[in-house]
Amino acid sequence: MLRRALRPIPILLITMSMVGAACGGGSDHKSSNAAGKNPSNVQQGPSTGDAQSSTPASGPATADNPAAAPQAAGGAAPGAAPASGAATPAAGATASPSPAGAPRSASAKGAAAAAPTPGAKPDAPGAPGAPSAPGSPAAPGAPGATPGAPAPGAPGNTASDVGITPTSIKVGHIGILSGPVSSVGDDISWAGQAVLAATNDAGGINGRKLDVKVRDDAWDGTKGMNAARDLVEREKIFAFCCTMTVATTDLLAKYADDVQVPNVSPDGFGDDQYGHPWSWPAANSATNDGYAMAEYAVKKQGVKTIAMLYFDNPFGRAYKEGYTYYAEKLGAKVVVTQAGSFDDPGTATFIAKARAANVDLLTFNGEPGLWVKMVREAASQGYKPKSGFQGAAGIYFNEIPGLAGPWAEGSISATHWTPNDVGEAAGDKDPAYAKYSALITKYYPKIQHSNWTKAGYSGALLFVDAVKRLGANVTRKGLKDQLDATKEWDVGLGAKVQYWCNHRGNHQEYLLKLVKDPDGANSPDPRTRDAVKGGNGMRFKFLEGPYGDPVNHPDGSSDVAAFSKKCA
Numbered sequence: 001m002l003r004r005a006l007r008p009i010p011i012l013l014i015t016m017s018m019v020g021a022a023c024g025g026g027s028d029h030k031s032s033n034a035a036g037k038n039p040s041n042v043q044q045g046p047s048t049g050d051a052q053s054s055t056p057a058s059g060p061a062t063a064d065n066p067a068a069a070p071q072a073a074g075g076a077a078p079g080a081a082p083a084s085g086a087a088t089p090a091a092g093a094t095a096s097p098s099p100a101g102a103p104r105s106a107s108a109k110g111a112a113a114a115a116p117t118p119g120a121k122p123d124a125p126g127a128p129g130a131p132s133a134p135g136s137p138a139a140p141g142a143p144g145a146t147p148g149a150p151a152p153g154a155p156g157n158t159a160s161d162v163g164i165t166p167t168s169i170k171v172g173h174i175g176i177l178s179g180p181v182s183s184v185g186d187d188i189s190w191a192g193q194a195v196l197a198a199t200n201d202a203g204g205i206n207g208r209k210l211d212v213k214v215r216d217d218a219w220d221g222t223k224g225m226n227a228a229r230d231l232v233e234r235e236k237i238f239a240f241c242c243t244m245t246v247a248t249t250d251l252l253a254k255y256a257d258d259v260q261v262p263n264v265s266p267d268g269f270g271d272d273q274y275g276h277p278w279s280w281p282a283a284n285s286a287t288n289d290g291y292a293m294a295e296y297a298v299k300k301q302g303v304k305t306i307a308m309l310y311f312d313n314p315f316g317r318a319y320k321e322g323y324t325y326y327a328e329k330l331g332a333k334v335v336v337t338q339a340g341s342f343d344d345p346g347t348a349t350f351i352a353k354a355r356a357a358n359v360d361l362l363t364f365n366g367e368p369g370l371w372v373k374m375v376r377e378a379a380s381q382g383y384k385p386k387s388g389f390q391g392a393a394g395i396y397f398n399e400i401p402g403l404a405g406p407w408a409e410g411s412i413s414a415t416h417w418t419p420n421d422v423g424e425a426a427g428d429k430d431p432a433y434a435k436y437s438a439l440i441t442k443y444y445p446k447i448q449h450s451n452w453t454k455a456g457y458s459g460a461l462l463f464v465d466a467v468k469r470l471g472a473n474v475t476r477k478g479l480k481d482q483l484d485a486t487k488e489w490d491v492g493l494g495a496k497v498q499y500w501c502n503h504r505g506n507h508q509e510y511l512l513k514l515v516k517d518p519d520g521a522n523s524p525d526p527r528t529r530d531a532v533k534g535g536n537g538m539r540f541k542f543l544e545g546p547y548g549d550p551v552n553h554p555d556g557s558s559d560v561a562a563f564s565k566k567c568a
Contacts, residue, residue, distance in 0.1 A: 163238025179218030192242030224248025265459020311366025432492025
């Protein structure tokens with residue numbers, strides 16, 4: 001048991017074109033975000049697509065970054081998966097069950113791994129600002145130069161490796177900046193770019209500025225890999241950073257191995273990204289989402305039969321295999337499966353098959369417009385199974401509830417980080433979430449928070465921190481060694497990154513439910529108000545979690561130390 005703790009025309013006309021419309025006038029958050037084409041000091045190479053951003057109005061974010069896990073209203077801390085048995089409150093939490101809408105507490109053992117004890121001494125292991133264990137990246141602060149670091153071009157900095165000069169580090173970044181899913185894809189590129197821009201605005205890394213070369217894949221793996229080869233073979237980048245486009249990252253992992261270029265913090269949504277020595281994914285995989293959602297469906301909703309629509313590509317097929325395996329292990333049966341794509345969404349046929357089979361639940365993995373199409377097709381047929389709809393973390397965007405419409409109410413999704421509603425409700429009581437929100441919105445004021453903006457932000461911070469630890473001698477091999485040794489790396493967004501031998505680093509799952517949110521209409525965050533207003537009064541809110549890592553521990557084991565030893 002798991003631990004509590006589109007061809008574009010048909011899809012775009014009905015779904016992704018509405019994603020653009022949901023942003024206002026086709027792309028309100030793009031136009032309002034950008035005072036210039038790209039942030040200060042982040043350089044954009046040729047043929048990048050429409051990468052838009054803002055020039056910061058003020059200086060960099062504060063350097064304070066308490067590493068404590070964010071607290072939900074009511075004191076419950078979303079952290080690492082707790083040990084077996086009933087959960088006990090984490091330090092500072094009451095002994096009563098977590099209130100509705102707050103992540104449940106970790107056990108005593110899990111809490112120790114999840115967050116430092118309030119009031120811990122500054123030099124205690126795991127305390128905010130404390131040094132990490134030997135060989136592990138330090139707990140991250142604000143991006144930027146280390147105090148006392150040499151000025152750019154100072155003696156000691158050399159052209160230590162490909163893409164490194166005494167004054168610069170050349171970084172490649174690929175985003176979804178055009179094409180059928182760009183209305184959500186640009187946000188998830190901007191989050192990582194914001195951290196890199198803030199790093200430069202704070203002086204760079206040990207005297208070197210980041211020379212960031214941005215490319216657009218339009219959510220097309222062929223375009224993405226052409227861009228990747230250009231970045232490596234012509235631009236001579238040092239490393240890739242925080243690429244959040246699974247169409248490219250599934251393919252990029254093998255290429256990074258072939259050329260031995262660090263691929264730091266790709267999205268991790270596709271299982272093809274794991275087990276590669278030169279890639280370190282930032283978020284969790286869709287298969288992990290599926291395991292957690294299958295458990296909830298079978299054990300909490302009593303689901304017996306399931307129909308599945310999945311995007312016809314590697315990460316969609318991996319979801320199909322993993323979800324089916326685990327759901328059936330738990331006693332349910334996947335009785336209908338169908339692949340879909342931009343060219344052939346197939347949703348009318350899929351809904352007809354699901355109705356004929358009288359299934360209890362519809363589950364989905366793929367790009368968000370196809371999920372919207374599925375739900376709207378079900379509504380047009382007046383069909384909703386008794387346990388409703390699911391969709392992996394790829395549908396967790398503010399725009400999606402409004403596009404899917406009221407028929408989607410009650411749908412279940414997933415995230416690998418502190419849920420938006422929890423972080424926003426906590427406000428300054430959750431300094432890590434507040435810092436995340438402040439930093440990325442400073443550079444992109446109307447960016448929409450999602451699972452993937454948090455992944456881009458956290459992944460870029462991991463890159464900056466690991467390079468910082470290399471000092472003057474920045475090499476690809478040195479960066480690899482730093483990242484391979486990452487243990488319990490935490491920016492306070494609910495997941496502690498720890499890379500095992502298969503290079504799975506994010507082992508966290510929270511479940512979300514699409515519900516009416518009258519309080520959201522009065523939120524101090526205008527993006528929340530806009531999301532609720534545009535979502536027919538609905539938004540995805542925290543349901544339960546954290547779940548552990550079911551793909552690596554399908555028997556429910558949470559003995560990380562034992563797995564790590566076996567992995568080694």
